[in-house]
Amino acid sequence: MRSPKRQGEASMNQSNKEMMSRLSCEAECRNLLLRAAWFVDHNEAARLTDVFAEDATLQNPSGSLVEGHPAIVDFYSEPSADRITRHLITDSLxxxxxxxxxxxxxxxxxxxxxxxxxxxxxxxxARGKQILGRFDDTFTRTESGWRIKHRLISFELFQHFD
Incomplete structure (x- = not known):
């Protein structure tokens, strides 16, 4: 039988492992969020396959569903060549x-x-609208690490520029 001190140490070690696992997951997933925004903003849509799961789905604000790597790459490749976007990613909960x-x-x-x-x-x-939106993301662990499995995009507020 373990002494009370050793039992406490074991549960503390397990608690520390769980916390480290959670922090590692959050860091990896936040990195996916930042990389996805970078790829979109810098016209590197083909690289989105590095952050989305192969069978990922994306639901845009209009409600249409985009499914799988080829469709997601096509979706983000559509904006005009002269358009500049910058996504500021914050407050991931x-x-x-x-x-x-x-x-x-x-x-x-x-x-x-x-x-x-x-x-x-x-x-x-700046041109057009400055938009405050949100991503509701489901992440999945794959053989290659964490990936975005499903993304629901919604818009909440906007400011129009003349």
Whole structure:
């Protein structure tokens, strides 16, 4: 029989392992969020296959469902070549982390502009709408690590630029 001290140490070690596993999952999944935004903003849609699961689904704000790597790459390859976007990813809140699945809600601030505009001392002017939205993501652990399995995109607020 273990002494009370050793039992406490074992449960503390298990608790520390669980916390480290949770922190590792959150860090990997946050990295996926940032990389996905970078790939979209820098016209590298083909690299989204590195962050989405092969059978991933994406539901855009209009409600249409995009399924699988080829469709997701096509979806993000559509914007015009002169359009500039910047997604600011913030406030990821993980509601649940299981062995092979995790769930998070993330705030997203989207700015857009045009490469046709001249770069001034403060950069290019923003165009269209500044949009505050959110990603409701389900992550899955694959043989290659964590990947985004399902993404629901929604818009919450906007500011229109003239």
């Amino acid at each position: 993980f509601s649940e982390i299981l062995d092979d699945e995790a769930f998070a809600v993330t705030s997203v601030l989207l700015w857009a502009g045009s490469e046709e505009d001249e770069i001034g001392p403060a950069g290019r002017p």
